[in-house]
Structures are given as C-alpha cells and as structure tokens.
Amino acid sequence: MKKLSFSFKVISGLLLGIFIGLFFGEPVSWLSVVGDIFVGLLQMTVLPYIVISLIVNIGRLSLDTGKKLVRFALIFLGLLLGLGMIYLFVLPFAFPDRDSGNFYSSDFVRNPPSFDIVKLYIPANPFASLSNNMVPAAVLFSIFIGLGVMKLPKKEILLNPLEVMNSALNQVNKMIVKLTPAGVFSIAAGVVSKLSWTDLSRLQGYLFVYIAAVVIFTFVVLPYVIMIFTPFKVKTVFRIIKSTLITIFATGKIIVVYPQLIENIKEVLESEKLNNGQAEKEADILLPLAYPFPNLGTFLIYIFVPFAAWFTGKALTADVYPTFLGSTLLSSFVAPVSGLPFTLNMLKIPAETFNLFVLSTVITDRVRVVLGAFHLITLALLTIAATQGVLKFNVKKFTEGIIVVSVVTFITVIGMNRMLKESMKNIPTNLELLNNFKLITKPQPYEILSEPKKNPYKKWAGENTLSRIKRTGKIRVGFYPDAMPFSFFNKDSLLVGMGIDMAHRLARDLDAEIEFVPVTPGKLSQEINNDYFDIMISDVFISGKYARIMTLSKSYLNVSLALVVKKERDEFDSFKSAIKTDTFTVSYFEREEIAKEFVSFFPNAGIYPLPKQDAFFTGHFPDSVKLDAYLTSAERGSALTLLYPDYKVVNPLPYHITNALVFPLASDDVWRKYINTWIDFRTKDGTVKRLYDQWILGHEYRKKEKTWSILDNVILKKQ
Numbered sequence: 001m002k003k004l005s006f007s008f009k010v011i012s013g014l015l016l017g018i019f020i021g022l023f024f025g026e027p028v029s030w031l032s033v034v035g036d037i038f039v040g041l042l043q044m045t046v047l048p049y050i051v052i053s054l055i056v057n058i059g060r061l062s063l064d065t066g067k068k069l070v071r072f073a074l075i076f077l078g079l080l081l082g083l084g085m086i087y088l089f090v091l092p093f094a095f096p097d098r099d100s101g102n103f104y105s106s107d108f109v110r111n112p113p114s115f116d117i118v119k120l121y122i123p124a125n126p127f128a129s130l131s132n133n134m135v136p137a138a139v140l141f142s143i144f145i146g147l148g149v150m151k152l153p154k155k156e157i158l159l160n161p162l163e164v165m166n167s168a169l170n171q172v173n174k175m176i177v178k179l180t181p182a183g184v185f186s187i188a189a190g191v192v193s194k195l196s197w198t199d200l201s202r203l204q205g206y207l208f209v210y211i212a213a214v215v216i217f218t219f220v221v222l223p224y225v226i227m228i229f230t231p232f233k234v235k236t237v238f239r240i241i242k243s244t245l246i247t248i249f250a251t252g253k254i255i256v257v258y259p260q261l262i263e264n265i266k267e268v269l270e271s272e273k274l275n276n277g278q279a280e281k282e283a284d285i286l287l288p289l290a291y292p293f294p295n296l297g298t299f300l301i302y303i304f305v306p307f308a309a310w311f312t313g314k315a316l317t318a319d320v321y322p323t324f325l326g327s328t329l330l331s332s333f334v335a336p337v338s339g340l341p342f343t344l345n346m347l348k349i350p351a352e353t354f355n356l357f358v359l360s361t362v363i364t365d366r367v368r369v370v371l372g373a374f375h376l377i378t379l380a381l382l383t384i385a386a387t388q389g390v391l392k393f394n395v396k397k398f399t400e401g402i403i404v405v406s407v408v409t410f411i412t413v414i415g416m417n418r419m420l421k422e423s424m425k426n427i428p429t430n431l432e433l434l435n436n437f438k439l440i441t442k443p444q445p446y447e448i449l450s451e452p453k454k455n456p457y458k459k460w461a462g463e464n465t466l467s468r469i470k471r472t473g474k475i476r477v478g479f480y481p482d483a484m485p486f487s488f489f490n491k492d493s494l495l496v497g498m499g500i501d502m503a504h505r506l507a508r509d510l511d512a513e514i515e516f517v518p519v520t521p522g523k524l525s526q527e528i529n530n531d532y533f534d535i536m537i538s539d540v541f542i543s544g545k546y547a548r549i550m551t552l553s554k555s556y557l558n559v560s561l562a563l564v565v566k567k568e569r570d571e572f573d574s575f576k577s578a579i580k581t582d583t584f585t586v587s588y589f590e591r592e593e594i595a596k597e598f599v600s601f602f603p604n605a606g607i608y609p610l611p612k613q614d615a616f617f618t619g620h621f622p623d624s625v626k627l628d629a630y631l632t633s634a635e636r637g638s639a640l641t642l643l644y645p646d647y648k649v650v651n652p653l654p655y656h657i658t659n660a661l662v663f664p665l666a667s668d669d670v671w672r673k674y675i676n677t678w679i680d681f682r683t684k685d686g687t688v689k690r691l692y693d694q695w696i697l698g699h700e701y702r703k704k705e706k707t708w709s710i711l712d713n714v715i716l717k718k719q
Contacts, residue, residue, distance in 0.1 A: 006180075007243040013181035014250055017188025025193050025709025032190025035251075038183030041176045042256035047130060049169045049259055050288040051142045056162050057284045058146025059155055065387070069282055070289075072386040076379055077293060083221060084299040085325050087213055090409060092306035092316065094209045094416035096424065102312050102350045103430055103698030104638035104649075121292065121333075135255060136292030143289070173259040180243070184250035191362065193709070203360045204427070205420050206307040210364060212412050213300050214371045220408055222296075222378045224401035228394050230385040231272050240267045241377060248373050252365040255291070261373060262287050265380050272390075279384055286380045294332035297372030301336050301364060302328040305343050308353035320347060336361075348573060431642040433698060434484075435491040439500065440690055440701045444507040446514035448495060452478075453517070455531050465534050465671035475512045477503045478519045478533035478664075482614050485639040485695045486539045498695035499537035502556075505687060506535070506678065521612055522590060525549045528664050535675065536664040539636055545593055551667045554676045555660035556688060560651070561598055562634035564616070564641070567648045572629060578602060578652035584628040587621075589613045594659070595631050601653055607631075617644050633659070635696050 020028055058066065121136045123129045129137035149155050223234040241264045247257050254261075265283045305324060309316045316324060327346045331339030341354055385391045428436065457472045459465075469475045479487040479499060486499040495516060507514045517533040528536060528550060539559070546552060563572055563586065571577045578584075585606045588595035592609065599605040608627060615621055616630040617640070632640070637649040663679075665672055682688055693699045 009181040010243045010246045013185035017185040021189040021192025023710045029193045031186040035187030039251050045169045045173050052162050052166045053284045054142035054288050055146045057281045059149035072383045076382040084296050094413045095310040096421040104635045104696050187250045214367050218374050227397045236271045248369050249366050254369045295372040295375040297368035299332045308349045441504040448516045452532050464668045465666040476515045476533040478517050478536035480538040483538040498691050501691050503537045534666045542660045542662045551665045553663040556679045557661040559633035559635050561657045562637050562649050562651050563629040564637040564647050565629045572650045572652045575654045586629045586631050587616050587627045588631045
C-alpha cells in the first residue's frame with residue numbers, strides 16, 4: 001500500500017476540520033484551544049532559531065557578500081512592492097458605484113491609534129523585544145551582533161556551539177511539524193465553528209476582491225516573476241512548499257513555520273544544483289532579514305482603504321492615490337491592525353469602518369499570510385539567483401506574462417464589478433438597517449396624537465406629575481417626528497428611535513400606557529410648561545437659556561457638536577482650511593445660543609435659524625439664503641447622512657465641543673427627582689448603553705444565538 005504523503009495528510013486535516021466545524025458548529029469551538037497549543041509549540045523555537053541563525057550566518061559572511069545580498073534584496077523588494085502598488089490602483093475598479101451614509105462612531109472624538117515604529121524596530125532592551133515577540137527589533141539586534149562577530153579573530157569558538165544549538169532547535173521544530181495534520185484539523189474546526197456568516201456578508205466586496213488579488217499574485221504574477229528572472233521551475237517550487245503554505249493558511253502566522261520555509265528554499269535550490277554552502281547561508285540570512293519589511297500579503301490588504309471609502313459612499317479619487325500609496329507603504333511596516341487606522345485617518349475615511357476590517361480578519365489573516373510567505377520565497381529565490389550569478393531575463397516568458405497577467409486581471413476586475421453589483425443588492429444599506437431595527441424594550445400600549453394638545457387629565461390639588469401618571473395609568477411623551485435616530489417613523493410607519501425606546505422602558509417601569517405628543521417646532525418650552533406632555537424624549541441640548549425657562553433632567557448622554565455639509569465641501573474638514581473660507585452660513589434648529597458659540601471661532605461665519613429640523617436638506621428656506629452647513633450633534637448628523645448620502649459629518653473646530661442631552665420635564669420636583677434617579681438606574685444596568693449601541697452606533701441588539709451548523713439548522717430542523 002502506497003504511503004500517504006505529508007501534504008495529503010495536511011490537506012485532509014484542513015478539509016476534515018472545516019467539515020466538523022460546519023457540521024457541529026459552536027459545540028466544537030473548544031478545538032481551537034488544541035490548535036492554539038499546536039501554534040504555541042511551533043512558535044516556541046522560531047525566534048531563538050532566527051536570532052541564532054542570523055548571528056551565525058552574518059558572523060561568517062564577508063562584508064562584500066553581505067552588501068551584495070542586501071543590495072539585490074532591496075532591488076527585488078522594490079520590484080515586488082511596485083507590482084503591489086499597481087494592483088492597489090487597479091483593483092478598486094472592481095467596486096461598483098454605491099452611495100451610503102454611516103452610523104456614528106465614537107472615533108469621531110478620539111485621536112487615531114498610533115503605532116510605535118521605534119519600539120517595534122529598535123531593540124533598546126533586546127530581552128524585552130524577545131519576550132514580547134518584537135520580531136523586527138530582535139532581527140535588528142541579531143544583525144548587529146552578527147556584524148560585531150564578523151571581524152573577531154576567534155569567532156568560530158562562539159559560532160560552532162551556536163550552530164549546534166540551531167540544529168537542535170531545527171530538530172525540535174521538525175518533531176512538532178509532524179503534528180501538523182492534527183493541529184490544522186483543530187484550528188480549522190475551531191475557527192469555522194465560530195464564524196458569523198451574516199456579519200461577513202457585509203464585507204463580501206472587500207473579501208472577494210482581496211482574495212482574488214491573493215490568488216492572482218500567488219498563482220499568476222509571482223510565478224511569472226520567478227520564471228522570467230530565475231532558472232527555478234514553478235511546478236517544483238509549489239510541490240516543495242505546498243504543505244508549508246497549507247500550515248501557514250491554517251495557523252494564520254508566517255513566523256511559526258520560518259524554519260520550514262528556509263528548508264523549503266534550500267530544497268528548491270537543490271533542484272537546480274545550487275545547494276552549495278554559500279547559497280544555503282544566504283537563505284538562512286535572507287528570510288529573517290526580509291521579515292520586518294512589507295510583504296505583498298500585508299501590502300495588498302490595504303485594498304480595504306478604497307473599499308472603506310467606497311462602502312461609505314465616497315470612492316477615492318485619482319488625486320489622493322499618491323497619498324494613499326505613500327501612507328500604505330509606511331503603514332505596511334507594521335501589522336494592519338496598527339497601520340490601517342493611520343491610513344484611514346490620513347484619507348479622512350470614517351474610522352468606524354475599521355471595525356469591519358477587524359471582523360474580516362478571521363478570514364483575511366489566513367489568506368494574507370499565504371501570499372506573504374510566497375512573497376518571501378520569491379524574494380529569496382530572486383536574490384539568491386542574482387548573488388549566485390544565475391539571474392536571467394527570459395523575454396519570451398516576460399511577453400507571455402504581460403499578456404496573461406493583463407487578461408486575468410482585466411477579466412477579474414470586470415467580473416468582480418458585475419458580480420458585486422448584483423450581490424450587493426441583497427446587502428442592506430445602513431439606512432435599511434436602521435429602518436429595520438426593532439425596539440429593544442417590549443413596547444407598552446401607546447397612542448400617537450396627530451397634533452399637540454393639553455393633557456385632558458388635570459392634576460388634582462397638590463398632585464404631582466408622578467402621582468397623576470399612577471392614577472391615570474398614562475404618561476404623555478413629547479417628541480419630534482423627524483429627529484432620527486432619537487425619534488422617527490421608520491419604513492413601516494412605526495415610531496422608533498433611541499428616545500422612543502427609552503420612553504417605552506420608562507412607561508414599563510411606571511406600568512403606564514403612552515400618549516406620544518408631537519412637539520410644535522419653536523414651542524417646546526411653551527407646550528411643556530402648559531401641560532401638553534410630561535417629558536420630552538427627542539434630543540435636546542442643555543443650555544443656560546433652557547435651564548431658565550424649563551425644568552430639565554440630569555444628562556443621560558453626552559454628544560459632540562458637528563456640522564453636516566456636502567461631501568465635496570472639503571474646506572470644512574479642518575480648522576485651518578475653514579478659517580480661511582471667505583464667508584459661510586451655518587444653519588441651526590432652535591438653539592441660537594449654541595450656534596453663536598460654535599461660529600464664534602470663525603470671524604466670517606454667520607448663522608441662520610431653520611423652521612424645521614430637516615429644512616436644510618429639503619430646501620425649506622428662502623431662495624435668497626445660501627446655507628453651507630447644518631449644526632447638530634455628530635450622533636444625529638451621522639444618522640442624517642443615511643437619509644442624505646451626499647452629505648458628511650465634520651468638525652472644523654480645533655477641538656471637540658461636547659454637550660449634554662437632557663429631558664425637558666413637567667415642572668415639579670418630585671417628577672424631576674424620579675427621572676434623575678431612573679436615569680442613574682438605567683445607566684448603571686446597561687440599558688442606556690444597549691440603546692445607544694443600536695440606535696446611534698448601528699450595532700443591532702440581538703440575544704446571543706448559536707452559530708449556524710449543519711446538525712442544528714439542517715438535520716435536526718427537519719426532524
């Protein structure tokens with residue numbers, strides 16, 4: 001009987017793990033712990049192996065050979081990243097036209113996370129770098145030690161024992177690698193059992209395009225680069241490295257299989273009789289040396305930036321591509337979770353889109369490392385071919401490669417564009433998501449009045465508002481009908497929103513029915529002081545003026561003041577550009593004192609009162625008036641961009657002005673004290689946060705459900 005190959009066992013483990021994860025679902029998620037143990041065992045020898053290998057091989061290297069090796073490596077790295085830049089420009093054409101606004105993100109008032117290149121690359125404390133797995137810093141430390149050893153007269157006294165130690169580490173790694181089929185099975189089963197296919201469906205545009213880019217580079221572009229410049233046969237390369245690539249895919253880490261990658265390259269060299277001592281030393285040096293530099297797997301993942309711009313309704317224009325590519329090159333020196341926020345912030349793409357990227361990493365982390373590993377293999381083969389004098393330029397393969405790569409890329413981009421145009425029709429927009437949100441609180445019986453009117457149940461002598469609610473079993477709640485996302489009518493004409501949800505929660509706590517009373521614009525204080533309603537729940541900013549003319553609750557939410565402007569109005573993106581604008585007019589609804597404070601920073605700015613909250617967008621103001629912006633909270637402004645996707649939310653001030661939302665109340669101390677206590681209670685028990693997360697941030701509230709599985713959703717469902 002023919003013995004099964006190691007590659008076959010690894011592939012079988014991967015496929016079986018995927019099947020088990022799909023079949024049983026969440027009950028087998030514990031297998032990911034077994035996978036973590038396998039990855040940990042692989043990883044334990046890698047960093048010591050890299051450090052010792054670099055010291056030994058650089059220490060024995062001549063200075064001239066080292067310079068030549070580095071020079072060729074940098075030339076070919078530039079070539080590979082140049083190809084990546086071309087694709088970062090071409091691939092966004094796969095995204096069809098799409099307009100969409102965005103939910104609010106708390107990142108609006110938060111500085112973008114920074115990445116510490118110094119800490120990552122400079123081994124100020126080499127032991128800390130080693131213990132914290134700071135590979136770039138550990139590599140730099142090893143390089144300097146190797147250079148220091150290079151000219152020592154009795155260096156072999158040190159290098160020989162280190163070489164023996166490195167061989168021992170390699171043997172340990174080979175022992176652990178034999179467990180790869182079982183490790184890959186456990187990892188695949190654990191990951192697949194916890195996948196949220198519903199959430200990932202929103203990312204299909206990015207996932208399809210990125211995976212297509214990885215496939216094109218791994219199986220078309222880089223193989224042609226190898227064939228054009230080196231004598232190595234691509235079929236041989238894939239035969240040797242396939243099991244390593246599968247392991248990398250399953251673990252999601254290149255670093256854990258570095259010893260195998262180096263051994264694979266040495267096998268490829270042997271296939272062309274280049275397995276001399278010098279070439280093998282160069283392989284030992286090149287792989288660790290190249291690790292801290294960008295690889296195509298990480299570089300191309302920045303296709304997420306054009307996707308994020310497209311997803312938020314404003315595709316990147318040609319004039320910003322130099323900035324995009326430059327920031328990508330800088331950011332790709334660190335992990336995407338650190339570098340992407342920097343690039344998104346530089347291009348003024350809403351920071352909340354980064355949450356989508358984090359969601360996608362369950363898939364992309366495993367795909368990008370495969371391309372990253374093949375990038376390293378290609379770079380090593382090109383560099384060694386150059387240093388060994390076998391570098392060539394195959395004109396026939398070059399011509400063939402240009403034609404094949406161009407045709408494959410063109411078909412892929414056009415095909416993706418058409419496929420996404422169709423598939424995205426089934427993916428709800430953010431506005432559709434908001435319209436489909438249900439009230440988190442179980443609704444109380446309610447009635448919506450067609451117009452404001454006084455409470456028909458007058459207070460008895462000495463009776464307070466709370467006592468009347470308990471006596472009548474009814475609470476009257478004022479609201480603005482068009483104050484999305486606090487109070488609005490959804491596509492089914494149901495009254496919903498954060499304020500409405502809070503009103504139902506309050507009514508349930510009081511065991512009362514609700515009468516919703518529409519508030520007349522401009523008459524809030526007059527109507528609440530004349531007993532039209534007991535509490536007003538739409539977003540109302542606190543101010544000294546309101547505190548004088550109405551009874552107000554304590555704050556239940558802090559919001560940030562912002563402007564809503566047309567997307568093309570880039571002059572409002574920063575204080576520096578806004579203050580240079582000749583004249584502009586900021587519109588506002590009801591809160592003149594807040595509008596005056598906001599525009600006080602701009603000597604050429606004026607203000608204009610609106611008769612209705614949506615008048616800025618619907619044009620309900622005189623034709624002679626030119627309005628440039630609408631002042632509101634960033635939270636409400638973000639919801640308005642869902643309705644009006646041609647607009648964006650900006651803060652042109654040098655810092656953020658926050659304000660508090662409060663409930664205007666019927667004027668009596670007992671009722672005010674009750675509401676203040678109720679706000680404290682519902683804040684501490686998480687109710688306000690749950691409502692905020694859904695209605696403001698757009699994270700639909702769902703009770704925890706088991707993930708989809710064949711056993712539960714197909715087999716048992718039929719029984």
